[in-house]
Amino acid sequence: MQDPQAQPAIVRDRPEKSRFEIALDGHRAVAIYEHAPGVITFVHTLVPDELQGNGLARQLVLAGLASARERGLAVIPRCPVFAAYMRKHPETHDLLAPEGRALLGL
Numbered sequence: 001m002q003d004p005q006a007q008p009a010i011v012r013d014r015p016e017k018s019r020f021e022i023a024l025d026g027h028r029a030v031a032i033y034e035h036a037p038g039v040i041t042f043v044h045t046l047v048p049d050e051l052q053g054n055g056l057a058r059q060l061v062l063a064g065l066a067s068a069r070e071r072g073l074a075v076i077p078r079c080p081v082f083a084a085y086m087r088k089h090p091e092t093h094d095l096l097a098p099e100g101r102a103l104l105g106l
Contacts, residue, residue: 011063031060045081
C-alpha cells in the first residue's frame with residue numbers, strides 16, 4: 001500500500017495500449033481511452049482493490065485531461081470516473097466535445 005506521505009504516483013501514457021497507467025506495488029491502475037482525429041474518448045478507469053483509497057483514479061483523470069489539453073484534443077467522458085470529475089469541475093468543460101457536453105447534460 002502506498003504511503004500517504006509519498007509523492008504522487010507516476011502516470012504514463014501508453015498509446016500502444018490506449019491507456020494511461022500507474023504501476024504501483026505490483027499492480028496497475030489504468031484509464032483506457034479511444035483516440036480518433038481531434039478527439040479522445042475515456043471509456044473505463046480501473047483501480048485494483050489493492051490500490052484503492054490512494055487517489056489514483058483522480059491522478060489518472062488529471063493526467064488524461066492534461067494530455068488532452070496539451071494535444072488540443074476534445075474529450076468525450078464515457079467513463080463514469082471522468083464524467084463525474086468533469087461534471088464537478090467547470091474549468092474542464094472547455095475540453096468537452098459536443099458529444100461529451102451532451103453526455104454531461106451541458
